[in-house]
Amino acid sequence: MEKEKIIAVKNLTKKFGDFAAVDDISFDVYKGEIFGFLGANGAGKTTAMKMLIGISSPTTGDATVAGFDLHSQSEMVKKNIGYMSQKFSMYDDLTVKENIIFFGGIYGLSRAKIKTKIASLVKELQIEDIINSLVGSLPLGWKQKLSFSVALLHDPQIVFLDEPTGGVDPITRRQFWEMIYTQAFKGTTIFVTTHYMDEAEYCDRVSIMVAGKIEALDTPKKLKEQFKVDSMNDVFLKLARNIE
Amino acid sequence: MKRFIGFIKKEFYHIFRDKRSLFILFGMPIAQILLFGFAITNEINNVDIAILDHSNDVETQKIINKIKSSPYFNVENQIQSEREIESEFKKGKVKAVLIFEPDFSKNLVTKKVAVIQAVTDATEPNVANTIANYTAAVIQNYQLQKKQATISQVKVDVQSRMFYNPELKSVFNFVPGVMTVILMLVSAMMTSISITREKELGTMEILLVSPLKPFQVIVGKVFPYIFLSIINAIVILLLGYFVFKMPINGSLFLLMFESILFIISALSLGILISTISDSQQTAMMLSLMGLMLPVIILSGFIFPINSMPMPMQIISNIIPAKWFIIIVKAIMLKGVGIQYIWKETLVLIGMTVFFIALSIKKYKIRLE
Numbered sequence: 001m002e003k004e005k006i007i008a009v010k011n012l013t014k015k016f017g018d019f020a021a022v023d024d025i026s027f028d029v030y031k032g033e034i035f036g037f038l039g040a041n042g043a044g045k046t047t048a049m050k051m052l053i054g055i056s057s058p059t060t061g062d063a064t065v066a067g068f069d070l071h072s073q074s075e076m077v078k079k080n081i082g083y084m085s086q087k088f089s090m091y092d093d094l095t096v097k098e099n100i101i102f103f104g105g106i107y108g109l110s111r112a113k114i115k116t117k118i119a120s121l122v123k124e125l126q127i128e129d130i131i132n133s134l135v136g137s138l139p140l141g142w143k144q145k146l147s148f149s150v151a152l153l154h155d156p157q158i159v160f161l162d163e164p165t166g167g168v169d170p171i172t173r174r175q176f177w178e179m180i181y182t183q184a185f186k187g188t189t190i191f192v193t194t195h196y197m198d199e200a201e202y203c204d205r206v207s208i209m210v211a212g213k214i215e216a217l218d219t220p221k222k223l224k225e226q227f228k229v230d231s232m233n234d235v236f237l238k239l240a241r242n243i244e
Numbered sequence: 245m246k247r248f249i250g251f252i253k254k255e256f257y258h259i260f261r262d263k264r265s266l267f268i269l270f271g272m273p274i275a276q277i278l279l280f281g282f283a284i285t286n287e288i289n290n291v292d293i294a295i296l297d298h299s300n301d302v303e304t305q306k307i308i309n310k311i312k313s314s315p316y317f318n319v320e321n322q323i324q325s326e327r328e329i330e331s332e333f334k335k336g337k338v339k340a341v342l343i344f345e346p347d348f349s350k351n352l353v354t355k356k357v358a359v360i361q362a363v364t365d366a367t368e369p370n371v372a373n374t375i376a377n378y379t380a381a382v383i384q385n386y387q388l389q390k391k392q393a394t395i396s397q398v399k400v401d402v403q404s405r406m407f408y409n410p411e412l413k414s415v416f417n418f419v420p421g422v423m424t425v426i427l428m429l430v431s432a433m434m435t436s437i438s439i440t441r442e443k444e445l446g447t448m449e450i451l452l453v454s455p456l457k458p459f460q461v462i463v464g465k466v467f468p469y470i471f472l473s474i475i476n477a478i479v480i481l482l483l484g485y486f487v488f489k490m491p492i493n494g495s496l497f498l499l500m501f502e503s504i505l506f507i508i509s510a511l512s513l514g515i516l517i518s519t520i521s522d523s524q525q526t527a528m529m530l531s532l533m534g535l536m537l538p539v540i541i542l543s544g545f546i547f548p549i550n551s552m553p554m555p556m557q558i559i560s561n562i563i564p565a566k567w568f569i570i571i572v573k574a575i576m577l578k579g580v581g582i583q584y585i586w587k588e589t590l591v592l593i594g595m596t597v598f599f600i601a602l603s604i605k606k607y608k609i610r611l612e
Contacts, residue, residue, distance in 0.1 A: 055452045075455060083453040087446030093261045094254065105250030106454045 092136030493579025
């Protein structure tokens with residue numbers, strides 16, 4: 001069965017002066033998969049992701065995201081994607097509820113819709129006690145879960161997670177991945193960057209960027225076979241070393 | 245529109261939940277206007293002086309009585325010799341000593357001139373200067389009366405009269421100045437800080453990924469500050485009017501229009517600052533050093549522009565605050581209409597358009 005492409009990237013390049021931060025990359029992401037986007041610091045993965053979410057414009061190349069062209073239909077792209085940054089960005093001086101109302105509002109959700117969303121989130125995450133607390137007073141794990149939920153408020157087709165587990169403990173990380181799985185099971189495509197190689201094992205497919213290029217792209221299992229190693233960690237090290 | 249209202253609501257949450265910004269927004273204007281109005285003043289009242297009268301005759305007594313009866317001076321004591329002058333100053337209470345030369349009345353008749361020397365404590369130069377001027381004025385007044393009484397011949401005497409501010413009240417200068425400083429502070433500094441805060445927190449990124457256009461984000465961020473700045477302007481005017489009896493002779497509508505124009509130019513400067521700074525500290529330092537200092541020093545608020553060196557005078561032209569102060573004074577004190585201040589208004593409009601264009605351009609570059 002031919003899988004439906006939800007992101008199609010063709011020859012995408014981003015240059016800063018003479019330096020190509022992203023150098024002619026092409027790849028596809030399929031609907032409903034968890035796509036791991038890996039790379040060392042400075043390999044260009046953040047730049048590539050910024051182009052896909054529309055806050056940086058490509059120097060050359062094309063991409064369609066959620067079925068819309070990045071250049072000509074960026075408004076539609078923005079409506080159909082969700083984004084969670086590594087800072088778990090919500091407003092610390094607003095309560096959980098106010099944050100949800102605000103972010104729902106800027107995505108154009110109706111008041112009634114926001115109300116039902118809040119009700120279902122309270123039930124799902126069991127946050128009755130903290131719904132009226134300031135976000136700033138919550139532990140990091142909660143902020144992380146909440147900002148993931150906020151990124152999903154408008155039911156996007158794809159959600160981009162930029163190092164979503166930075167700075168949280170292993171148990172919280174584990175719980176967070178359970179949330180990701182649940183969401184993927186509902187049909188949302190997950191595009192995730194990470195530094196943790198154990199998390200790479202959780203992904204359906206993984207791409208590894210080195211020096212602006214995608215050097216490997218496949219399921220974790222096949223990548224390990226291809227490089228004849230036991231873990232994604234070794235795959236990553238082998239790739240990074242070969243290039244340098 | 246609904247998104248816009250939600251955005252503004254959120255912005256007000258930020259402002260009202262942050263005690264520091266609340267203080268800057270509302271405590272500062274009131275504190276400043278009261279400070280400048282009451283504490284910093286060039287007027288003198290009841291200054292303690294001492295008198296050293298070497299002749300002790302009818303004329304000197306008359307002059308001393310005249311001085312005693314003026315509201316400006318309070319004759320603290322009479323001293324007997326020059327040696328006492330310094331010890332009086334060192335005690336600190338007496339700010340000036342008036343010395344009448346020996347044979348004062350006799351000299352006045354025979355030489356047609358008699359000398360009174362005013363020795364002032366110039367550790368506070370402004371006060372000393374004012375005292376010297378006031379003394380001269382009191383004595384001139386006395387001379388005038390004397391002439392009228394004794395000499396039938398009519399003499400033309402040049403008398404100066406202070407227009408628009410007959411009592412030379414310094415508060416008339418400070419109200420427009422403080423209003424300018426406050427509007428600049430609130431509009432430019434607060435907006436630049438609030439925009440860079442979103443950058444620091446990473447929420448700016450989230451906003452830019454959302455379907456909101458960058459333009460909408462910026463307008464949403466500045467709008468509350470336009471509103472608050474207008475309230476501030478009104479508070480300052482009310483304080484000036486009721487507490488310091490500062491007149492508003494011109495059209496209130498014109499005054500508000502010019503204020504809003506100035507607020508917008510300050511806001512666009514704030515946006516410009518936020519595009520070039522990545523942290524709240526940088527934004528604050530840039531606003532303070534780059535905007536507040538020039539506003540205070542070069543706008544004519546404290547130091548008169550005419551007495552600055554030429555290069556400074558030229559530089560002062562690029563300070564929007566200078567033009568705004570001219571406009572505010574013209575409307576409030578002279579009561580003029582737009583026909584007298586259209587040039588200044590045009591300059592202000594030009595600057596505003598320029599700053600807005602520049603910040604939009606800068607903002608776009610950042611998004612690339």
